[in-house]
Amino acid sequence: MWTRSMAFTAGLRPSFLRHFLRIRNFSSKPEHAPFYSVCDIFRGNKNGNVNVKGWIKSVRKMKGAVFIDINDGSGPERLQIVIPKEMMTSNMGFGASLEACGHLAVNPNNQKELKADKIKVLGSCDATTDYPFAARKSYPDDYIRQFLHYRPRHSPFASVLRLRDAAMRGLHHILGEMDYICVSTPILTSNDCEGAGEVFSVQPHNKECLDAIRKHEMTLEEAYFNCEAFLTVSGQLQLEAAARGLGKVYTFGPVFRAENSKSRLHLSEFYMLEAETAFSDDIEEPMDLTERLVKGTAQKLVDSCINDLEYLGKINNCNLIERLNTIANGPAFPRMQYDEAAEILKQHESQFEVKVVIGENFKKEHELFLSNRSLQETGQSLIFITHWPAHTKAFYMKRNDSSQVKRV
Amino acid sequence: MWTRSMAFTAGLRPSFLRHFLRIRNFSSKPEHAPFYSVCDIFRGNKNGNVNVKGWIKSVRKMKGAVFIDINDGSGPERLQIVIPKEMMTSNMGFGASLEACGHLAVNPNNQKELKADKIKVLGSCDATTDYPFAARKSYPDDYIRQFLHYRPRHSPFASVLRLRDAAMRGLHHILGEMDYICVSTPILTSNDCEGAGEVFSVQPHNKECLDAIRKHEMTLEEAYFNCEAFLTVSGQLQLEAAARGLGKVYTFGPVFRAENSKSRLHLSEFYMLEAETAFSDDIEEPMDLTERLVKGTAQKLVDSCINDLEYLGKINNCNLIERLNTIANGPAFPRMQYDEAAEILKQHESQFEVKVVIGENFKKEHELFLSNRSLQETGQSLIFITHWPAHTKAFYMKRNDSSQVKRV
Numbered sequence: 001m002w003t004r005s006m007a008f009t010a011g012l013r014p015s016f017l018r019h020f021l022r023i024r025n026f027s028s029k030p031e032h033a034p035f036y037s038v039c040d041i042f043r044g045n046k047n048g049n050v051n052v053k054g055w056i057k058s059v060r061k062m063k064g065a066v067f068i069d070i071n072d073g074s075g076p077e078r079l080q081i082v083i084p085k086e087m088m089t090s091n092m093g094f095g096a097s098l099e100a101c102g103h104l105a106v107n108p109n110n111q112k113e114l115k116a117d118k119i120k121v122l123g124s125c126d127a128t129t130d131y132p133f134a135a136r137k138s139y140p141d142d143y144i145r146q147f148l149h150y151r152p153r154h155s156p157f158a159s160v161l162r163l164r165d166a167a168m169r170g171l172h173h174i175l176g177e178m179d180y181i182c183v184s185t186p187i188l189t190s191n192d193c194e195g196a197g198e199v200f201s202v203q204p205h206n207k208e209c210l211d212a213i214r215k216h217e218m219t220l221e222e223a224y225f226n227c228e229a230f231l232t233v234s235g236q237l238q239l240e241a242a243a244r245g246l247g248k249v250y251t252f253g254p255v256f257r258a259e260n261s262k263s264r265l266h267l268s269e270f271y272m273l274e275a276e277t278a279f280s281d282d283i284e285e286p287m288d289l290t291e292r293l294v295k296g297t298a299q300k301l302v303d304s305c306i307n308d309l310e311y312l313g314k315i316n317n318c319n320l321i322e323r324l325n326t327i328a329n330g331p332a333f334p335r336m337q338y339d340e341a342a343e344i345l346k347q348h349e350s351q352f353e354v355k356v357v358i359g360e361n362f363k364k365e366h367e368l369f370l371s372n373r374s375l376q377e378t379g380q381s382l383i384f385i386t387h388w389p390a391h392t393k394a395f396y397m398k399r400n401d402s403s404q405v406k407r408v
Numbered sequence: 409m410w411t412r413s414m415a416f417t418a419g420l421r422p423s424f425l426r427h428f429l430r431i432r433n434f435s436s437k438p439e440h441a442p443f444y445s446v447c448d449i450f451r452g453n454k455n456g457n458v459n460v461k462g463w464i465k466s467v468r469k470m471k472g473a474v475f476i477d478i479n480d481g482s483g484p485e486r487l488q489i490v491i492p493k494e495m496m497t498s499n500m501g502f503g504a505s506l507e508a509c510g511h512l513a514v515n516p517n518n519q520k521e522l523k524a525d526k527i528k529v530l531g532s533c534d535a536t537t538d539y540p541f542a543a544r545k546s547y548p549d550d551y552i553r554q555f556l557h558y559r560p561r562h563s564p565f566a567s568v569l570r571l572r573d574a575a576m577r578g579l580h581h582i583l584g585e586m587d588y589i590c591v592s593t594p595i596l597t598s599n600d601c602e603g604a605g606e607v608f609s610v611q612p613h614n615k616e617c618l619d620a621i622r623k624h625e626m627t628l629e630e631a632y633f634n635c636e637a638f639l640t641v642s643g644q645l646q647l648e649a650a651a652r653g654l655g656k657v658y659t660f661g662p663v664f665r666a667e668n669s670k671s672r673l674h675l676s677e678f679y680m681l682e683a684e685t686a687f688s689d690d691i692e693e694p695m696d697l698t699e700r701l702v703k704g705t706a707q708k709l710v711d712s713c714i715n716d717l718e719y720l721g722k723i724n725n726c727n728l729i730e731r732l733n734t735i736a737n738g739p740a741f742p743r744m745q746y747d748e749a750a751e752i753l754k755q756h757e758s759q760f761e762v763k764v765v766i767g768e769n770f771k772k773e774h775e776l777f778l779s780n781r782s783l784q785e786t787g788q789s790l791i792f793i794t795h796w797p798a799h800t801k802a803f804y805m806k807r808n809d810s811s812q813v814k815r816v
Contacts, residue, residue: 037587037655053687055653073655073686074587097687122687152591152653161654165589172580179445179482181573183560187595187662188677201613204666205638206606213668224666225676230613231639245463245560246569247445247481254595254662258612258632260621268633269596278481279461279505279530 033101039074041104041112042307051101052079052114053122055153056094058135061085068092070100073152076159076311080113087119094135095125156315159308163301170300171252171273174293180248180275185235187254190227199230200258200268231256235274243276250275283400284335287384291333294382299328331380337387341370361392441509447482449512449520450715459509460487460522461530463561464502466543469493476500478508481560484567484719488521495527502543503533564723567716571709578708579660579681582701588656588683593643595662598635607638608666608676639664643682651684658683691808692743695792699741702790706736739788745795749778769800 033049040046054070057078061067066088069078081100092098102116125131132147133139133154144154151157172182188202204210204224214223221228235251242249252273257266275289301309302324313320345356345366354363362370375381390399441457448454462480469475474496477486489508500506510524533539540555541547541562552562559565580590596610612618612632622631629636643659650657660681665674683697709717710732721728753764753774762771770778783789798807 039587054655073589073651073653099687149649150653152650154653158653161591161650162589165591168590169580169584172577176577179447181481181570182576183569183573184662184679186677188664199613200610202608202610202639204606204668205609206666209666209668231610241557242560242569243481245481245558245562245566247462254592256596258614258617260612260617269594271592279507 037074038070038072038077038079041079041114042075042077047104049101049103050114051099052081053097053099054079055097056092056125059092059094061088066092068098068100070098071155073158075162076155076307080107080111081116081119082113083116083119087116089121091121091124092119093125094127095131095133096121097123097125156312159305159312162308163305163312166301166304167297168252169304170297171293173300174296175250175275178248178289178292180250181242181246183235183239183242183246183249183251184253185232185238185242185251187232188225188229189232190225190229191237198258199233200256202229202231233257234272236276239274239276243278247279248275248277283386287333287335287386290384294333295328298324302328326379327382331378333380333382333384334374334378335384335386336370338385338389339387341385344373345369359389361388445482446478446480446485446487449487449522450483450485455512457509457511458522459507460489461505461507462487463505464500464533467500467502469496474500476506476508478506479563481566483570484563484715488515488519489524489527490521491524491527495524497529499529499532500527501533502535503539503541504529505531505533564720567713567720570716571713571720574709574712575705576660577712578705579701581708582704583658583683586656586697586700588658589650589654591643591647591650591654591657591659592661593640593646593650593659595640596633596637597640598633598637599645606666607641608664610637610639641665642680644684647682647684651686655687656683656685691794695741695743695794698792702741703736706732710736734787735790739786741788741790741792742782742786743792743794744778746793746797747795749793752781753777767797767800769796 033051035051035053036046038052038054041050041052052070052072054072057069057071059066059068064085066083066085068081068083070081071078081102083100099120099122100114100116101118102114105113105115107113127134133150139154141156144151144157152161175182201221203221207220210220210223214220218226232253232255234255235253239249239251250273252271254269255272256269258268259266273293275286277285277289280286302321306321309320309324341362342356342358345352345362346358348369349356351369352363352365354365356362356366370383370385371381374383387400390397441459443459443461444454446460446462449458449460460478460480462478465477465479465486467474467476472493474491474493476489476491478489479486489510491508507528507530508522508524509526510522512520513523515521535542541552541558547562549564552559552565560569583590609629611629615628618628618631622628626634640663642663643661647657647659658681660679662677663680664677666676667674681701683694685693685697688694710729714729717728717732749770750764750766753760753770754766756777757764759777760771760773762773764770764774778791778793779789782791795808798805
């Protein structure tokens with residue numbers, strides 16, 4: 001086989017091979033024109049002949065030329081491709097995917113565009129019948145959500161997915177820098193970590209398999225795992241054990257709640273970051289870690305996704321970049337004890353629908369008030385509140401050593 | 409609150425605060441002695457006064473001094489702490505945790521040790537009654553596995569967990585460098601991706617919740633999600649949709665198999681990396697990506713966990729570092745078509761228990777033979793085999809365009 005033997009004899013690196021092979025495949029391309037993503041083209045000093053691939057977002061026919069905007073998912077940017085009218089074919093419409101090859105130039109609006117001399121439709125799209133979206137129309141999110149598999153092709157959804165990716169990378173990077181070890185705690189578990197009974201139970205779907213392995217006097221629910229199995233609601237218990245051997249550990253994985261609620265509090269499936277540290281006896285430590293994680297992740301989003309943030313801010317009418325910059329580079333997050341926070345809330349009680357009861361948990365509106373007040377007074381809306389009354393917290397929370405019974 | 413106002417007024421950074429506060433907490437420490445992990449002490453040029461915390465691995469009493477080895481999970485290394493006999497207390501035994509503070513020195517064996525002038529037991533451990541392990545005894549893995557929560561405190565298990573963490577970081581890093589976007593595909597799903605029926609079904613454990621939301625003519629199994637729900641066996645379907653908007657995507661998450669088998673093929677829950685790329689029409693591309701991932705991850709393991717690899721290699725009597733170095737820096741992985749591989753196997757048929765049938769899948773022993781042969785001939789044991797007979801592969805695999813019906 002040609003490729004293999006070439007790679008063997010010349011010791012060529014995969015990156016070279018890939019490039020070389022891609023050129024061989026598309027025989028109509030100018031020789032050695034490299035393949036770039038749209039994001040590559042805008043972020044680097046890319047010049048000369050290039051190849052790009054992407055989905056058509058809009059087509060504008062002018063007198064002698066056709067302007068085609070494409071996006072390839074590498075970022076929110078669209079690259080304008082210019083072709084002479086004669087090269088246009090009927091299947092170059094909204095939603096189709098194409099490969100274009102040509103020369104990068106800067107247009108009179110000072111924007112990069114591709115003057116293509118080769119263009120090829122890779123997949124056509126009949127927007128009149130099969131496709132639930134039309135060119136130059138915007139749709140409410142709820143409409144788009146109906147078409148699960150098309151969500152990532154819609155700019156706001158794609159931006160959110162890229163931001164989520166960047167946030168995940170930020171969290172792993174910061175924790176890794178501090179020598180925290182990522183442990184994938186079990187998803188299938190026999191313990192109901194928070195004791196609320198809001199777990200999903202799990203069983204093999206194949207009843208024959210269950211019958212075959214069921215032992216005497218065992219229920220079907222226990223047959224497969226030798227006990228009932230649930231989906232984890234938290235990796236905390238396993239992390240606590242792991243920290244007692246590895247020192248600093250965390251998990252960032254899916255957790256599950258079987259709640260009969262349509263609120264934003266808990267989805268049936270969501271991702272949660274949990275960290276545990278051995279030998280930590282100082283309440284400032286988890287707050288420092290949290291602050292570093294939140295600030296670092298905000299910075300990571302600004303550093304890697306500024307165009308996505310600009311785009312999402314524009315369509316949602318807010319300045320996301322400024323907000324994240326304030327979190328990342330603004331003041332330290334205020335730290336306040338429960339008594340002080342409760343006192344402040346008491347002073348503004350007339351503003352709340354639900355009364356503040358000293359010694360009890362705060363409600364959402366109380367938390368929002370404290371956050372807004374902090375923003376005005378300190379410039380930072382995120383705030384730590386510690387030293388809660390012990391009875392409002394779970395039994396496993398560490399108690400502090402002051403004479404009052406409170407937890408830290 | 410003192411800490412908060414100090415952080416506010418002086419604009420101090422969390423890292424400074426943490427350090428400062430830690431010193432306040434441990435009043436018996438020499439002033440300004442920084443806290444280091446054991447791994448920090450061995451990898452850097454740490455000198456002077458330091459604080460460390462960890463678990464006691466062994467205690468040796470000599471004439472005038474006591475030598476205590478501790479490990480803190482940051483790596484496989486143990487730090488030797490030397491204290492005068494008078495500072496020794498009865499609870500400084502195997503399994504206990506302690507904090508020590510003193511001066512780093514190099515002993516006559518040219519190894520770093522801590523000459524402690526303060527030492528404090530943080531948690532004692534009665535190895536004679538409660539603890540299932542004794543000092544200076546080694547245990548078979550199967551014995552240790554019985555005590556799930558103690559696994560991470562045993563060096564081989566801790567090393568494996570650190571290697572797993574490094575491998576995960578390697579994969580995310582390499583894919584991120586190539587602008588692949590990590591998408592967390594759903595764990596709860598209504599589709600059985602591989603169609604084998606080996607899925608787990610999922611239901612809320614709380615039957616009252618189910619009864620409350622069950623609609624007319626709906627089974628309990630369908631009540632919560634409006635359809636039967638399973639644990640994912642693969643994120644491929646969702647990734648394929650995501651790639652058609654984001655271009656290059658991957659997922660690295662838990663997947664599940666409900667198989668009545670105790671083989672090493674599938675665990676009930678395991679982690680799998682899956683990647684999808686839009687516009688990829690060249691079989692060399694996924695092979696290049698796979699090769700880059702495997703080589704890069706092998707390199708990452710050597711770079712970040714050389715001491716763990718050395719330790720695990722020693723107790724398992726093999727040279728793990730050399731093996732990984734060969735993968736990372738050895739020749740490209742050979743690429744071979746099915747016909748060529750089948751031909752080679754036919755020539756050596758007498759060596760196999762199961763006959764080679766041309767046109768059918770290979771068995772494990774056949775794959776191992778090809779891998780061993782490749783190692784001898786090319787120096788690389790990992791090998792790609794492509795162009796399989798179409799009927800041995802799933803319907804959704806891309807067919808190649810040669811006249812024979814084969815898949816690529």
